[in-house]
Amino acid sequence: MRQNHHDGTKRWARWEGASLPTNVRPPILADGRHSSGLAGCKGGGHGDPKAAFAKAPTFSPDTDFRARVAAEKFHLCRTTREKGRMGPSKSSNTAPSTLQVHRTSDLRRLLADRPTWGRLACGVPFRDPRWLAPWWDSFSESAEAYALVASDERCVIRGVLPLYRRSNHGYRDLNFVGDGAACSDYVSIACRPQDSTAVAQAMAAYLMDVRDDPDHGWDGVEIDGIAESDETMRSFAQALLVGGAAVHAHSRQSTWLSARRATWEDHLRSMAKTTRRKVRRFGEQIDGAGGLTKRVAETENQVDAFLDELIDLHQRRWRAEGVAGSYHDSRMVTFIHSVAQAFFLSQRLYLPTLWKGDRMVSAELHMIGDDRRLYCYSSGYDIDSSHLQPGRVLLSDTLRELYRRDWTGIDFLRGDEIYKRRMAATPQRIVCLRVFSPSAAGRIRFETWSAGFNAKQWLRRRLGIPPLSVVGMCETGTPSR
CATH class of the missing domain: 3.40.630.30 (Gcn5-related N-acetyltransferase (GNAT))
Structure with a gap:
């Protein structure tokens, strides 16, 4: 996150x-x-700056x-x-x-x-x-x-x-x-x-x-x-x-980039054994016995509604830690809504959510670059449902989605949280x-x-x-x- x-x-x-x-x-x-003026100008200097x-x-x-x-x-x-x-x-x-x-x-x-x-x-x-x-x-x-x-x-x-x-x-x-x-x-x-x-x-x-x-x-x-x-x-x-x-x-x-490998199995093999086992198990919980379902924003109204829920989850989690949270400023809320709609209208937004019945328990906001890379800008999960580990379940599914949609990787952007390294991401x-x-x-x-x-x-x-x-x-x- x-x-x-x-x-x-x-x-x-x-x-x-x-x-x-x-x-x-x-x-x-x-x-x-x-x-x-703009015309009649001679060229500049030469030389190889790398040398x-x-x-x-x-x-x-x-x-x-x-x-x-x-x-x-x-x-x-x-x-x-x-x-x-x-x-x-x-x-x-x-x-x-x-x-x-x-x-x-x-x-x-x-x-x-x-x-x-x-x-x-x-x-x-x-x-x-x-x-x-x-x-x-x-x-x-x-x-x-x-x-x-x-x-x-x-x-x-x-x-x-x-x-x-x-x-x-x-x-x-x-x-x-x-x-x-x-x-x-x-x-x-x-x-x-x-x-x-x-x-x-x-x-x-x-x-x-x-x-x-x-x-x-x-x-x-x-x-x-x-x-x-x-x-x-x-x-x-x-x-x-x-x-x-x-x-x-x-x-x-x-920043941390988890690049797509040749196959999903290759991606799993790049993780530690314990993490690999957990990712497999998390992936099985969607539409399974756990009662978790996934929904992706497909309309402008869904983008606004899902994003409002994500912001609420994000803020509740960080306030519980004694931190103001990224969206404590109303200008930030207005800004991210405008960004999400602009990228959605150009088919460059991926906003997956995870639900337990009629309650959202996890959400992620990704922008899609021209290189088909996901830029994971924000996420949130329901702290009251933490026993389900909904954030990890949704993240595991997003990694799997790289291979369903032919995306090139997930960039988790800045922040040195330990889960990024566990997901076989490389830092810059x-x-x-x-x-x-x-x-x-x-x-x-x-x-x-x-x-x-x-x-x-x-x-x-x-x-x-x-x-x-x-x-x-x-x-x-x-x-x-």
């Missing part, structure tokens, strides 16, 4: 047949230069944060000088040499262009307008949209980074649309894999250029929910570091990226924050609590999926 513990002057040209207002800053090319970072330094979790930043920054600046300017790597799928980055505050209009998002989001629900638009409608109070759009010389959008800006104790902070209570995972720049490095570096160049601008400036960036293997965000972090910003990444939890660390502007205010804030972070790490060790894992986002990683 998942417990979520200005526009100034407008300037824009054609955007795949539509006009879109943006802000006054001139676009930034992929090589970091200004452009006065440049192939020998990046590694550190232990105990290494002082500021020492890490200094060493990584020295290494990246040196290798950039040796290898040449960072730019798209030479390959058969070479990214465009010229990219122009604009900021827009008209996020709703941007999210309305579903074909562009369908081309760029790589099928991940948390990068999809069906997720982002309801979040913006529910949680954007006092927030200012700050979406970055990267376009090529033909005005085709190659990448989008949906951020928003808020004032935080006098600092101007940029955050990812979908953060906070919604607890989005696999957040990233929306772009095609072959464009990822060029888009990430162009967006980083834009941010570094406008950091002190009175209308578009920023003091900090915080993006939570990044997969450690995300090469796009790794390139983004590297480029910001080379540009002079302080970059830090840490991980509290992992989820990362929170912090960036501090090289401005005077940013430097002061970085020094204060890093001292506090190191003090908390020391205190965790003294209390016997595992410290947060410091992640080297400025080192070469594996390609994102």
Whole structure:
């Protein structure tokens, strides 16, 4: 179970047949230069960034944060000088040499262009307008949209980074649309894999250029929910570091993927013997002597009704543990209902429920990615029926459903509950990226924050609590999926 513990002057040209207002800053090319318009721009830099970072330094979790930043920054600046300017790597799928980055505050209009998002989001629900638009409608109070759009010389959008800006104790902070209570995972720049490095570096160049601008400036960036293997965000972090910003990444939890095997029997064999025996037994209880029946939401009305029941089960369980629960905020309830309906209408929702007579005893909420993967966002079970183990019964059936419907796996998302490992799921660390502007205010804030972070790490060790894992986002990683 998942417990979520200005526009100034407008300037824009054609955007795949539509006009879109943006802000006054001139676009930034992929090589970091200004452009006065959308046409007649020369290409950016070259070189292979993977080669440049192939020998990046590694550190232990105990290494002082500021020492890490200094060493990584020295290494990246040196290798950039040796290898040449960072730019798209030479390959058969070479990214465009010229990219122009604009900021827009008209996020709703941007999210309305579903074909562009369908081309760029790589099928991940948390990068999809069906997720982002309801979040913006529910949680954007006092927030200012700050979406970055990267376009090529033909005005085709190659990448989008949906951020928003808020004032935080006098600092101007940029955050990812979908953060906070919604607890989005696999957040990233929306772009095609072959464009990822060029888009990430162009967006980083834009941010570094406008950091002190009175209308578009920023003091900090915080993006939570990044997969450690995300090469796009790794390139983004590297480029910001080379540009002079302080970059830090840490991980509290992992996502857990139980991938489909060749057969159901192979899946069972991947589990421990005791777990395998229990899963078999749980699967026999549906429509058996135990009197448990399964129902899947098949209409819009059922989606709303089943989801209300799931939320009630979820809240009752966590309140019994003395925890507020994921849905204690009414905005969260409104948000998840909007998301569920949007994914249901596009046949991308799986909402199974388990019943004992006329009483729901367990429910799960899954979004289905374009890769046919189930993303298990939320679940709940009836604590008064815990002797039936309804949560485990339904989960065992959902695993079996992978093989009935040809789904590719179940992603349990973030949270390190023991049942995920028992279900033969494999972890991937989820990362929170912090960036501090090289401005005077940013430097002061970085020094204060890093001292506090190191003090908390020391205190965790003294209390016997595992410290947060410091992640080297400025080192070469594996390609994102």
